[in-house]
Amino acid sequence: MPVHRLTPILLCLVLMWRTLTPVSSHPQHHRCQLIQQTALCNNLKLTTVPEGLPETIEELQLNYNHFQTLQDTSLLRYPSLTSLSLACNNLKKLESNTFQESKLLKNLNLANNSLYTGYEETSLALRKLPGLIALDLSENKLNDVMVALLLQNLTSLEYLNLSGNLLQRVDEASFSDLHLLKELDLQRNLIFEIDNAFGSSLNLQRLNLAFNNLPCLTDFDMIQLEVLNVSHNFIEWFISRQDLNDTFLLETLDLSHNKLLFFPFLPSQSHLRNLYLSHNVIRFYEHLADNVMFPNSTKTVEFYNFKKGINNVTAQLWDDSLHGDISSLEVLDLIGNHVEYFPQGFIQKMLTLSRLLLRTNCLRTLNLTSEQFSSSLYELDVSNNILNQVSADEDTLTTLGNLTYFNLSLNGLKWLPLELFSSLRSIRSVDLSYSNIDICLSTEAEISIHTNSTCVDWKNVISLRHLYLKGCNLKIIPNTAFTGLSLTLLELSDNPGLTVHKSIQSLSKTLQHLGLGNTYIQDIDLSHFQSLKSLNISNNFLANLPHSLQNLNLKVLDLRDNMLSTIPSGQANTLAAKLQTVFLTGNPFNCCQTEWFRTFEAAKTVNMVEQSAITCEDLYHRHNRVENSQSISCFNDGESILWYILLFVPIVLFFTGTSIIVFLTLKPTLLQKSIKKNCLRPTSY
Numbered sequence: 262m263p264v265h266r267l268t269p270i271l272l273c274l275v276l277m278w279r280t281l282t283p284v285s286s287h288p289q290h291h292r293c294q295l296i297q298q299t300a301l302c303n304n305l306k307l308t309t310v311p312e313g314l315p316e317t318i319e320e321l322q323l324n325y326n327h328f329q330t331l332q333d334t335s336l337l338r339y340p341s342l343t344s345l346s347l348a349c350n351n352l353k354k355l356e357s358n359t360f361q362e363s364k365l366l367k368n369l370n371l372a373n374n375s376l377y378t379g380y381e382e383t384s385l386a387l388r389k390l391p392g393l394i395a396l397d398l399s400e401n402k403l404n405d406v407m408v409a410l411l412l413q414n415l416t417s418l419e420y421l422n423l424s425g426n427l428l429q430r431v432d433e434a435s436f437s438d439l440h441l442l443k444e445l446d447l448q449r450n451l452i453f454e455i456d457n458a459f460g461s462s463l464n465l466q467r468l469n470l471a472f473n474n475l476p477c478l479t480d481f482d483m484i485q486l487e488v489l490n491v492s493h494n495f496i497e498w499f500i501s502r503q504d505l506n507d508t509f510l511l512e513t514l515d516l517s518h519n520k521l522l523f524f525p526f527l528p529s530q531s532h533l534r535n536l537y538l539s540h541n542v543i544r545f546y547e548h549l550a551d552n553v554m555f556p557n558s559t560k561t562v563e564f565y566n567f568k569k570g571i572n573n574v575t576a577q578l579w580d581d582s583l584h585g586d587i588s589s590l591e592v593l594d595l596i597g598n599h600v601e602y603f604p605q606g607f608i609q610k611m612l613t614l615s616r617l618l619l620r621t622n623c624l625r626t627l628n629l630t631s632e633q634f635s636s637s638l639y640e641l642d643v644s645n646n647i648l649n650q651v652s653a654d655e656d657t658l659t660t661l662g663n664l665t666y667f668n669l670s671l672n673g674l675k676w677l678p679l680e681l682f683s684s685l686r687s688i689r690s691v692d693l694s695y696s697n698i699d700i701c702l703s704t705e706a707e708i709s710i711h712t713n714s715t716c717v718d719w720k721n722v723i724s725l726r727h728l729y730l731k732g733c734n735l736k737i738i739p740n741t742a743f744t745g746l747s748l749t750l751l752e753l754s755d756n757p758g759l760t761v762h763k764s765i766q767s768l769s770k771t772l773q774h775l776g777l778g779n780t781y782i783q784d785i786d787l788s789h790f791q792s793l794k795s796l797n798i799s800n801n802f803l804a805n806l807p808h809s810l811q812n813l814n815l816k817v818l819d820l821r822d823n824m825l826s827t828i829p830s831g832q833a834n835t836l837a838a839k840l841q842t843v844f845l846t847g848n849p850f851n852c853c854q855t856e857w858f859r860t861f862e863a864a865k866t867v868n869m870v871e872q873s874a875i876t877c878e879d880l881y882h883r884h885n886r887v888e889n890s891q892s893i894s895c896f897n898d899g900e901s902i903l904w905y906i907l908l909f910v911p912i913v914l915f916f917t918g919t920s921i922i923v924f925l926t927l928k929p930t931l932l933q934k935s936i937k938k939n940c941l942r943p944t945s946y
Contacts, residue, residue, distance in 0.1 A: 372422070380411055404426070466486060617641050649673045655680070661685060679714040688725055844871075
């Protein structure tokens with residue numbers, strides 16, 4: 262065969278060879294993203310480590326692929342690796358010599374795999390990493406025995422994540438080799454017992470035991486620990502070692518969402534700053550200390566330790582000193598407990614307290630004077646209690662000059678110090694929602710000065726920015742109620758029949774958020790409120806959108822549960838160019854006048870909340886989704902076909918009858934013949 266005939270064939274083979282060669286020799290190189298010394302090969306359906314990457318890469322990410330085994334030869338090409346991530350694969354094991362050339366590896370992420378299958382061989386691979394600092398083994402269905410084997414000889418480890426596994430019990434053998442460990446995450450396991458598990462981890466600073474099954478912590482002695490999270494367990498008692506003279510370094514303790522009966526017995530010397538105790542059943546029992554009605558009642562509880570050399574723990578239940586050192590406390594969260602009062606001098610011990618959260622408890626009274634709050638108090642939340650009175654003298658109110666957020670909502674408040682808010686120099690937010698307090702008239706303010714009052718007065722409180730008066734049964738707000746204020750948020754919803762037009766005019770230059778839901782308004786003029794960004798006028802009687810809204814630069818508009826049948830095209834176009842979020846459900850929209858919906862839908866910047874739940878009524882009073890209204894048959898101007906039928910039929914009948922009468926009148930002989938033919942027939946007999 263002539264040579265020139267082979268040329269095209271050879272050319273085709275060469276082209277095929279050039280195309281296929283990179284795929285065969287470097288099958289996945291081109292699919293990874295290289296950023297400096299990092300190779301990102303995530304979510305590429307890989308089953309092996311790509312071979313064509315630069316040998317000098319230091320970080321390799323292989324998350325969300327299809328790995329099942331990491332072989333001995335997988336990483337030989339990349340000896341400079343310091344970080345390797347294989348999270349969210351189906352990895353069952355690492356062969357024993359996987360890291361034979363990875364002496365520099367410091368960070369290894371193996372989260373969300375199936376290492377419980379081949380944990381024994383994987384443990385041999387991990388022992389080849391002398392400099393490993395951070396290891397993530399979370400979500401691998403590992404039990405106590407597996408973890409103990411995997412962690413053997415990892416003496417350099419400082420950060421360990423074992424969350425989301427099947428651990429039930431940890432003891433002194435679990436982490437015995439981890440002498441340098443600083444942070445340990447054990448959340449979302451099944452742990453019900455801790456038996457001296459951290460005795461060898463003297464450098465441990467952060468420990469997370471949240472979402473486990475711990476029943477109590479009665480011998481807490483981890484002096485070096487800085488952060489302890491044991492939330493979402495079943496803990497009834499927390500008692501630290503009372504016989505230690507060392508100062509605990511603990512700064513944050515989270516015991517929220519447990520079953521604590523008593524305030525935790527904290528270390529006698531500590532630097533505790535943040536204490537989270539929400540959603541327990543804590544209350545104080547000081548009133549039972551000298552109870553004459555039950556003189557033989559138990560006043561101590563003893564916890565027995567069955568180990569040699571460890572003394573039993575005895576707790577004096579009513580002894581305030583067992584609250585421990587709380588002098589450094591800055592945040593105390595007691596939301597959702599059963600606190601009725603504070604023991605005498607308890608609040609006074611917190612010299613630097615800045616946030617006290619007592620929402621949803623059983624407080625009956627609040628005496629700011631006797632409690633002697635710290636001058637650093639920044640936020641006080643006593644909402645949703647059973648308070649009917651707040652007391653404070655003038656000196657106390659002056660001391661609370663740093664108080665910025667004060668929440669008194671959802672109480673049965675009837676009495677407040679008249680000068681409460683005017684004396685708080687830094688107050689920015691006040692919430693009195695769902696209280697029985699009224700707004701003082703000028704004459705009432707003058708009469709009630711320096712006394713407790715059934716009304717409140719905040720005129721000229723220049724620092725106040727947010728005021729919540731939702732559900733206070735207000736009917737009329739005095740015209741001077743907001744004089745001298747620079748409010749940016751005013752919430753007046755759930756006050757049916759409230760008249761506000763004149764009283765809020767003084768806020769037209771500063772107000773950005775206004776709530777007027779469920780106030781029975783039918784129209785409102787807000788044309789002067791050029792700073793308004795958010796408006797709630799839901800659950801009212803609006804049949805038409807207020808025209809003044811077109812001139813505002815609103816970003817959020819709540820129009821739910823009104824009487825709107827449509828939104829005129831001009832208003833819809835204007836609003837669509839400005840709005841970011843709009844609420845429209847619960848209105849009787851007309852399915853034949855939904856151009857406004859297409860306008861909002863076309864404006865990609867407008868979020869119609871619960872869009873699929875916005876409904877309209879068609880010609881037959883059936884409810885449909887507005888987003889499907891284009892498929893509904895409508896006539897121009899929304900007129901029903903029934904009207905055309907009712908109009909057309911009488912006209913047809915009229916012309917038909919008239920025509921018959923005229924015809925018969927002009928042809929009387931035909932009528933006579935017709936009558937004779939049909940009626941005057943001879944009988945048969």
